Amino acid sequence: MPFERVVTTNFDFLLEQGYARISKYCIPIISEEQLAVGDSQAGVRLLKLHGDLHHPNRLVVTEEDYDAFLTSFPLLATHLSSLLIDHTALFIGYSLDDPDFRQIWQVAKERLGALRRPAYVLQVGAAPHTVARYERRGVKVINLPKTSTRSYGEILEIVFRELLEYWSSKVISLSTATEPESQAELTLPSSAQSRLAFFSVPTRYAAVYKSRIYPVAERYGFSPIMAADVVAPGDNIMAKVYALIERSAVVVADISSPNTMLEVGMVLSKEGMAKPIILIAEDQASIPFDIAKHLVIRKPQSMDDESPGFIKLIESAFAEAFSRISPALEDEPSRLVAKKEYRAAVIAAFSLLEYELRQFFESSSLEAFSARSSLIMLLQCH
Known part of the structure; x- marks a missing residue:
């Protein structure tokens, strides 16, 4: 998918390795100092909110780290808020019970209030009560039908291909x-x-x-x-x-x-x-x-x-x-x-x-x- 901005809370390097396999340049952003570098570099800007394994002092892992995120990294929180003003968020691989999801959405709520844009989340076979809970929080659910013949990954792959075809045509x-x-x-x-x-x-x-x-x-x-x-x-x-x-x-x-x-x-x-x-x-x-x-x-x-x-x-x-x-x-x-x-x-x-x-x-x-x-x-x- 031709996203120019990707935000992740994962510590690993799966996204960087994935972009490297398709020869697409990826710019990981770990520290607040990197935000001063403009967008002149070509490539996907990958904001790693919770750091990665190459920067152990920057990891957000414990409950204390989560609670202190906004005060410890105010510029990253502000940058995320700016992204959510200019872009529509599409959450992939998150649930309402995921602390990462709750934290990101809390940042958007505290910083943006009514300026917060509508967001979307991809779910597979979500129950009606789950859909209702998301929508109470201002997140529209794209609820993909679950089948016994396809895995979660296969369903997402089909969706991504269809989205890419639709996006390119439009x-x-x-x-x-x-x-x-x-x-x-x-x-x-x-x-x-x-x-x-x-x-x-x-x-x-x-x-x-x-x-x-x-x-x-x-x-x-x-x-x-x-x-x-x-x-x-x-x-x-x-x-x-x-x-x-x-x-x-x-x-x-x-x-x-x-x-x-x-x-x-x-x-x-x-x-x-x-x-x-x-x-x-x-x-x-x-x-x-x-x-x-x-x-x-x-x-x-x-x-x-x-x-x-x-x-x-x-x-x-x-x-x-x-x-x-x-x-x-x-x-x-x-x-x-x-x-x-x-x-x-x-x-x-x-x-x-x-x-x-x-x-x-x-x-x-x-x-x-x-x-x-x-x-x-x-x-x-x-």
Whole structure:
């Protein structure tokens, strides 16, 4: 799940190990001093309220520790209160009898009062009286049906997958891209083959990629997009990036920053992910991923340098990627019409038309043609 903030009262390192297994960077926050570090670091911020086993002096274990938590760690309590003002809490693995749950909710009650947002808790087969007790405390119960054929963990896994699919679809439907071609691709149903090429690049290189690499992607039939093209203030950036990765036909990642390393980890963590990944790395830089199945292109020392060899490799990579999706794109309008997805079928047909026009004008060397020409401009060329 693309949560950007996670709060736990566990002492162990299961969450950190879990994030490491899917190459997702996790920033554990144990001490109040760490709160002074801003959100500039990419990754999941994991607030460990009761410390962990690497910091025995910080553990909250005994009844006395629990009672003294608010006075011993006032900044952590204030930070938690701030999170509960800005975010909706989803409790997982807690019960009303759990002292951790009661303590966290007491902090919210004492610090926020009427400002406290509604919260939710996942329960499996909760009895009616348990549901009523939660709701008296302002916590809405998501009561999952208990079955004899599935374990508690299996039930939660199914729910998380469904939530992720729903979240990603809603994030995309509410997104507005800066380019009309990308926006058209975002309006396609999730089952449709898209032409999106998701670019995960450091901010300092964004302008160079847009001026030099975007035209290459468009020439080979793709619609390039970055997270910055669709992210608005207040958005969950991680969720939008995940949704764009999910929807894209190819991923291009310049892995020279922590942010892009995080996003590549999100790509590689997807089970059964078969889409092409083009990794662009600095010369001699080590790559902390299993990239046997993916193309790695070494970039020049300066992205502003004229490097025909680098551009040639990029062109070859996009040509290969488009050849993999081309058969599906050609059949897509007919398939969507058969499913009565008429609006999507029209968009898919125009995407094909745009690609064919680009190929025609590219080969004819028409002066009016530009690699960044829109479909309307292409239709006006003669």
